[in-house]
Amino acid sequence: MSKRSFLSHIDERIPKPNLTEHVNAVFILHDQLNLDVWPSWIREEKPLLIFIESAAKGNALPYHKKKLIYLLSSMRHFALECAEAGFPVHYHSTQNHYDPALEDLLSKNGDLNLTFMTPSEWDSRERLRKVGSDYNDRVEEISNNFFLADPEEYKDRIKDGWLMEYFYREMRRKTGYLMNGEKPEGGEWNYDDQNREKLPEGHPVPTIAETEPDEVTEEVIEMLEEWFSDHFGKSEEFRDAVTRRQALYRLNEFIDERLDEFGPYEDAMVQGKYDLFHSHLSVYLNNGLILPKEVCDRAEEAYQNGNARLNSVEGFIRQIIGWREYVRVYYEAMMPDVRDANHFNFNNKLPEMYWSGQTKLNCMSECLKPVIEQGYSHHIPRLMVLSNFSNLTETDPRELNRWFHLAYVDAYEWVVLPNVLGMSTFADGGVLASKPYVSSGNYINKMSDYCKHCEYKISKKTGEDACPFNYLYWNFIDKQRETFTQNGRANFMVNMFDKKSDEEKKAVSESSVDFLEDVSR
Incomplete structure (x- = not known):
């Protein structure tokens, strides 16, 4: 029928x-x-x-x-x-x-x-x-003209491991964004060292405007509930812009109200607050309602007019002409073989919590909630919590890639696959990322207030009530030591693990085995 x-x-x-x-x-x-x-x-x-x-x-x-x-x-x-x-x-x-x-x-x-x-x-x-x-x-x-870089110009270099930072510098020179002749504005190419602040308690965060669904969107929602009722996530409270005019309003709102503080707090995570100072513009960029050039033009104009600090504008423009363009070229260079990338040969299914959001781990619960409800989270929950946990639980990275592709409103294969199989899980063996992006609970505690709301104790390293990220991290370092010892940026972590006492190593192993056996998948 x-x-x-x-x-x-x-x-x-x-x-x-x-x-x-x-x-x-x-x-x-x-x-x-x-x-x-x-x-x-x-x-x-x-x-x-x-x-x-x-x-x-x-x-x-x-x-x-x-x-x-x-x-x-x-x-x-x-x-x-x-x-x-x-x-x-x-x-x-x-x-x-x-x-x-x-x-x-x-x-x-x-x-x-x-x-x-x-x-x-x-x-x-x-x-x-x-x-x-x-x-x-x-x-x-x-040819596809929705991007700024020609993949044919860069594919071979990226396939050989050319890092994003150098691609980004070349794009800065080509576009002229934040340049003084041949030199970068302010004397530095990258101001990330100024962009790692934890959001102070009580710091005001502007809200993002919501667009009430019109009769066209309402009809789509009605259709979706009949045709795709068993799909992931929720359809209630859909508030995204759906026209270019509405998307341009969101762009102007971000530039005027959030860009200035975007930089310092771009890595921050806060209980119950999921947008913070992020633009939430990728969804509109990725289907063409707004274009990368006009977004960068507006950001640079805000800096020139004294309405946004340099580190914020540089960090934002880097996301557009650096990272976004880079992963698109990577996709063109690596497809289709990269779809099967699995450097660590993990074969576990994705933990069930990614679908339900139900877990005692507060950081995971907080990072999954906006995905399930809105199809969104900013880049740090994606990289340093959701992807990190997937790696630490030895989950097949292709399973995580599939989930990211279906779970996020802004997700298309050209952007998701490089971010997951290249960047966050190291599944490509180091073509894109210079090291595996795994961390203990210390990073999450440093950049968020999640740990003080959690049943697990961030101060404990092993045992039943210890933060699982702590012992899973060292378990990962030990089991994947070959990858880490071959990497100049990360081999010191193996040395740190090896200096632990036999008792500490045993506790790490036993805590990890107990937790991994108990993960519902």
Whole structure:
């Protein structure tokens, strides 16, 4: 039995095009929602624009409900805006993937020529290129212009282990952001040493504006609860921006209210407060509602006007032109083989708490709550808590990668895979990261107030009521000593472990075995 349609607002407001009247068509994916980066002839000639909602794509993983709401609502709003701007729009919903729908369209309309932009994700790219090969004289692929760096220029160097810091410096020189001629503003390329402060108790944090769902979004939510009711996360209280205008408001709000203190507290974590001074803009950057250049332009302008300190602006711009661009090039350089990366050969399933949020570990509970409820957490919970715990519990990094991909609203394979398999789990063996990102509970205690709310004691190193991060960390160091001894930045940790007494080593091992055997997966 076919599922009923939930496209009333599309059907009412977008005239059905006569496909036989069109010679040129442009297929626009859900993460390409900005005509400013498409070739100018599209804006000038206004060809037929094709949008396809694919239930098969939505069911490829049990994607977070808010992720699907965001993607579908923003695509529908963009299609409506294009129609209002005078574009003929063919908006189609299918139970299949994009490619059968496009092939059906091309086969039934022999005069139609199709243009598509290179998808950012590998599988969509392969599907569309197959369509192109089947209709090679009528299908044109154009390069993806939603990024600042050309992957072909950097792929070989990154594959050989070229670190992000040097890529970032080259991008600074190319873009001119925070540069004085050939020298960086302030004399330093990186001000991370000023960006590691714990948020003082009672320090005020501005709230992020919420967007009330309109009738288009409400229809998407209704559809999602019927079609994808068993998916991860919650659909209630969806408040993300879904149009470019709304996303630009969020950008301006961040620049005006939070950018100045973003730097000092970008690594901080606070009980019950999940946004702090972070921009929450990646979700809009990653489907094109806002563009990396305009985000960096606004940040640099705030610094030049004296409205934001240098270390905050540099740290923020580095996230955009440094890290975001770098991981995209890494993805292009390493795919598809990197999907199977598993340097430590871990094969445990993901702990059940990642799905339920239920655990005695307060830091894990606090970091999982905003993911389950909103599909969001900032980069430190992702790296230093959720990924750290996955590694310390010897979890298959591909399982964690899958979970990140489905759990976060801003997640696409091109950004998630490098962050998880390259950065946070060291699954690629050190191509991206210079060392495994694991830590004891001391780091979490230093950067948060989580530990004082926890049943476990951060001061205890082993035993039933000790913080599990403490003994799991040393257990990891001991068991993975070969990786650490080969790494100049981390081999001292093996030496520190080896200096422990036999009694301490035994306690670490026994506490770790007991905890790992008790983890529900």
